[in-house]
Amino acid sequence: MFSKTLHAFSIVFFISFFSLADAKKNSQDDKDDKVDIGGMIMHHILDDYGYEIMEGVVIPLPVILYSKETGLDIFSSSKLFDKGHIAISEGYKGYYYDHGHIKSIDNSRSFYDFSITKNVAFLILNAFLILLIFLNVARGYKSKISAPSGLQSFFEPIILFVRDNIVKPNIGKHYEKYLSYMLTLFFFIFFGNILGLLPAAANLTGNIAVTMILAILTFLITNFSGNKNYWKHIFWTPNVPNVMRIIILPIEIIGVFTKPFSLMIRLFVAITAGHIVLLSFIGMTFIFQSYFVGILSALFAVALNIIELLVAAIQAYVFTMFSSVYIGLAIEEEH
Amino acid sequence: MDLLTPGVGLIFWQLLIFGLLFLFLSKYAWGPITKSLKDREKFISDSIKSAETAEKELEKLNEKNKELVKEARKEREKILLEAKSISNSIKNSAKDEASKITDKMIDDAKKMIEVEKMSAIKEVKVLVASLSLEIAEKVIEENLKNESSQKKLVSDLIDKIKIDKN
Numbered sequence: 001m002f003s004k005t006l007h008a009f010s011i012v013f014f015i016s017f018f019s020l021a022d023a024k025k026n027s028q029d030d031k032d033d034k035v036d037i038g039g040m041i042m043h044h045i046l047d048d049y050g051y052e053i054m055e056g057v058v059i060p061l062p063v064i065l066y067s068k069e070t071g072l073d074i075f076s077s078s079k080l081f082d083k084g085h086i087a088i089s090e091g092y093k094g095y096y097y098d099h100g101h102i103k104s105i106d107n108s109r110s111f112y113d114f115s116i117t118k119n120v121a122f123l124i125l126n127a128f129l130i131l132l133i134f135l136n137v138a139r140g141y142k143s144k145i146s147a148p149s150g151l152q153s154f155f156e157p158i159i160l161f162v163r164d165n166i167v168k169p170n171i172g173k174h175y176e177k178y179l180s181y182m183l184t185l186f187f188f189i190f191f192g193n194i195l196g197l198l199p200a201a202a203n204l205t206g207n208i209a210v211t212m213i214l215a216i217l218t219f220l221i222t223n224f225s226g227n228k229n230y231w232k233h234i235f236w237t238p239n240v241p242n243v244m245r246i247i248i249l250p251i252e253i254i255g256v257f258t259k260p261f262s263l264m265i266r267l268f269v270a271i272t273a274g275h276i277v278l279l280s281f282i283g284m285t286f287i288f289q290s291y292f293v294g295i296l297s298a299l300f301a302v303a304l305n306i307i308e309l310l311v312a313a314i315q316a317y318v319f320t321m322f323s324s325v326y327i328g329l330a331i332e333e334e335h
Numbered sequence: 336m337d338l339l340t341p342g343v344g345l346i347f348w349q350l351l352i353f354g355l356l357f358l359f360l361s362k363y364a365w366g367p368i369t370k371s372l373k374d375r376e377k378f379i380s381d382s383i384k385s386a387e388t389a390e391k392e393l394e395k396l397n398e399k400n401k402e403l404v405k406e407a408r409k410e411r412e413k414i415l416l417e418a419k420s421i422s423n424s425i426k427n428s429a430k431d432e433a434s435k436i437t438d439k440m441i442d443d444a445k446k447m448i449e450v451e452k453m454s455a456i457k458e459v460k461v462l463v464a465s466l467s468l469e470i471a472e473k474v475i476e477e478n479l480k481n482e483s484s485q486k487k488l489v490s491d492l493i494d495k496i497k498i499d500k501n
Contacts, residue, residue, distance in 0.1 A: 134364035141371035180361035209341030213349040
């Protein structure tokens, strides 16, 4: 019981600690006594060129820029800031930092930004973590048929759950072709969500670019594996009078795109909203500057964090399940 | 960096890294994992099936054994019955034989006795004849001495003969 309380307190401490770092920084920017909670939250939610662990401690990340005129430019993000982590107005190599964006001093120059931002860094970390875990798990299956052990025995039920409760019932008998993608998807989102809950971590799965790519991949797989029956249902809905077909056609075509769109939005919103609410509770402490509110909001934040853990699993489940459902509908045989 | 507009860089990295992750995992993790999971499931279901068939076989064997025992019991009864009847017949025939033999022996004995009796009678007859002769001799001798004593002697002798004859 005591250790549990201690645990809760340490979580509260960490959350408050790291959020304080963000809050303070933004208040400095505004040169205002009041704490800019909105800024702090957005700073946490959005991507960044450096990885700020806490106030003043920023790990610089590589900035990679490509433009047709000057070619590829790779430099540390610290080159864009002075020692107080304030953007240098004259910039570096013709680029400068302005409100979360890198801009070209020469306005006519267009460039592409492939920087290893905070989110990309976490993306790589996430991928490595998953690789490390599942290559380890896979090693347990090398020997002949045996009972699972160690890490394997923890992840095997989850793999089986994804296979038997998500992929198999929704896709049908040809599920094996899609199982690898679904497992990658599930664990990528699940680990990304959990990573995002760690203090000072990047909001990876709450970034719309990340969810967009996942949704587009599902969209492509769905439509490329769609059979005659699937397309017939869209363009020439069976057992319906011709007049109705004209009305149904645009709806069906919109439906093709709304499916991945809903996937993209759902994950993005669920994770981002969770982070915003969590940080808002912590931010209340700094707005009211009272011990009572502080303790209460910290307790709320802990409760919310636990819910967020649940959400992390649910969103991974939902994304994988809907992806399976869409593919299952696309490859369904005529009945 | 904005909330709702996806950045080109992150799109690029996400596609690249997720794609690589997918390829690596499918080759080195999901492939072997799902394959061996399937193998294991097949192994388990096969084992259960074979256990079931073994059980059925055992049941069949048990049934067969019971049948065999039943048959054996019947056989035994049959054999016992047969043996009994055989032994009875043997006993009967033995009895018959024995009675025949004894009958024959009795007959033989009877015949022997008859023969002996005949010879004995013959002997007695001879003896009686010789005795009568002797008596006659003595009577004649006594007759010469005393008539009354002669008479007495004759009657005595006759008495004696009567007893002997019996």
